Amino acid sequence: MPIKSYLAHPQEGKKEALMEALSKIDHCDVIPAENKELLIVVTDTESKTDDEKVKESIEAIKYLKLLALVSGFNTPKNN
């Protein structure tokens, strides 16, 4: 049951659009920086497969310039 956090850098001027797109993805929380072109994305999924699917969905967003993994935690299934 992976929990991961990323820094998501939007394409120029597309911070709001990226935020909107990310908000539509399940298992994905978004925290926007108030004063910089940057978003924090936290994903919380049931399995490694789901985790990979969520990551693929994020990376497919056209407003995303760069997605950088910061931390990853893997908790036991019954958690």
Next chain:
Amino acid sequence: MQNSLTNRRNFIKKMAAAAAMTAAATMFPGIIFASEQEANLPKGGNLDWKKGPCRFCGVGCGILVGVDQGKAVAVKGDPNSSVNKGLLCVKGYHQIMCTQAKDRLTHALVKKNGKYVQTPINEALDIVANKMKETIEKHGKDSVAMYTSGQSTIPEGYVASKLMKGAIGTNNLDCNARLCMASAVAGFLTSFGADEPMGCYDDIDHADYFITWGNNMAEMHPVLFSRMLEQKNRRGAKIIDFATRTTRSSTASNKSILFEPQTDLAVANAICYEIINNGWVNKSFVENHVNFNKGLTNMGYGLEDKFKFKDKPTKIDFEAYKKFLEDYTPEKVAKYSKVSVKDIKYLAAIYGDPNKKVVSYWCMGMNQHTRGTWMNNLVYNIHLLTGKISQPGNGPFSLTGQPSACGTAREVGTFTHKLPKGVVMNEKHRRLAAKIWKVPYERIPSKPTYHATEMFRAVDRGDIKFIWTQVTNPLVSLPKTGRYRPAMEKESCFVVVSDVFPTPTSDVADVILPASWHIEKSGLYGNSERRTQHWDKMVEGPGETTPDAWMTIEIAKRMGYGDLFPYSEENHVEEIYNEYRQFHEGAKHGMAPLEVLKKESGAIWPYVNGKSTQWRFNAKYDPACSNDKDFHFYGKPDGKAVIWQRPYEPAPEVPDAEYPFWLNTGRVIEHWHTGSMTRRIPVLHKAMPEAYVEFHPDDANSLGIRNGEKIKVSSRRGSCVLPASINQRGLPTKGQVFVPFFDENMLINDVTLDAFCPISKEPDYKKCAVKVEKA
């Protein structure tokens, strides 16, 4: 059960988010995640937001602490503070979390038969007072000492000074600001006759160029750096990073120029040579407002105990100064500084352009230098030659590392030679102190005794038999701790440590006094731009924790000086500040009334006729100017600043065949100084759990060293084992290694050298010779 598992999962999610925020903060200083802050607030809570300054660095950001049912639950930047305008760095944002540390010192501990025994605070204070009194009776007043801090509040520093100098009658008081700011003080006093920067942070909004001399503001002063980046992006202001190591500041700057350690002295002189050679001198400014002096050279490095040095200034003229600079042509200096002729000329052209406004910023790189006072003088020379000083966007500006290095250490004067106004050597200043303190004038000794390094040498020699440290952790922060740790363990000296958390210093204490943390007491700090900030106590501290000022007062009373300390426990901060303000009355250093400080997010002194003075010495802004000219450097008797002839001299220890690397030490954004607070903040500790030794990749390659491999760094004094770091946080130049000093489990100061600037007595943590080998 399900609930606890959900909580655990939520906690892990919060940790993941916090880790990302920390990473973001290292890349974008000053970044704010307001929605996350709000999401973490208790639901339905009725938060009371209380204002104060941040606990950490000398920038002095305004914070608002959210208090809910007596507990501090949130921190945000104070939007009304002109310092940070609502921004905070990652340390500031998480600061209150350290108070939840499980190993918090909550009660006094007294060592009995080799073991610490929890003791009622009043009993522990009796023991300390009796021991101090008994030591004085047996060995004289100069056998006891206090070592305080640039993190002490103004009232804490004031009562320490009054106890030691006014009540007991010894100058055995020094503080850890000696390790970080003393060269800046000596630089200001020798060049201008008055301490602290003439400008303010609003310079950032006006400057065309920011030249940073040997400092990494992106990590050490992130909020100010963020303000500089904003000006870079908004109106094309340029940042030039001049340093010995490539850092996050270098990569965010317009240009990075690297120099060989210690040769900043020569490059600064080369800039002055170019300014004169190209006719860029502001002649009318120099004629009207500047004198030229030279001092003694080959001063030594303070490596021996009881080292003494006194400079002898001699007046010279402009022609003699010009002649002196002929040894510093860009071509000559380029050969040993490793700065190209082109880059030296580039820097000189920036300062020399009359149409460009320039601010020079520096911090530890210039101050922690065996020629730190000279280095400060040399940067002032550049600004004085070009007249780029004391105007919005033009000026030299020394940054401080501690929240009240200016307000307490420098203004209250918790150095051995200082008084709240002036110095112990000056009869007029001693008479003023004696009058306000209501003590006989003769009681205040006229000779300084021990500066920080010499104080701990005196402990080692057995000359000091009682020492009380407050708000500082010298056994991690002093240079050459390999000598001073065993010194503090000797039975010849009784050691009292006041602190919030256990540290390697409290580990050697005979008595540990539990101190209140920042927001658990009222206080005042003074930041780098002469801004005094007040805060009221926001929450109760745990157990028998007590404000440092009140512990000092209690000791004074127990020693029989109660009549000199007639303060009340409830209002002592206010009563002490009002007494202290008397020292600085007048247009040159007037302090704002407490009522103003309670209402506003700080005020800059001189505070005259209800107004802060943002630019000193400039008649347009500073009401203390009285010479009917545009500028008045009133710290000097003739109203003129001094350009000093100061040569390049090498460092006391340079790499050789046996110890072939320079060692440079410093800080990282996640941790504040010795880490006693930030290493107890889980987010910050997790982001940077341990120290490391940074290599240039070429050096790592030639030694076959890989990332993470354990490396032993050794000098002639000691050694330290750390994991290697290659191409990660910073990039030292070839032939140099860098180690941060925050980690008490990897004491790099066992390796450093206790050489210091003979004028300021500030040690040099940036240069000594080491060898490296796989551990």
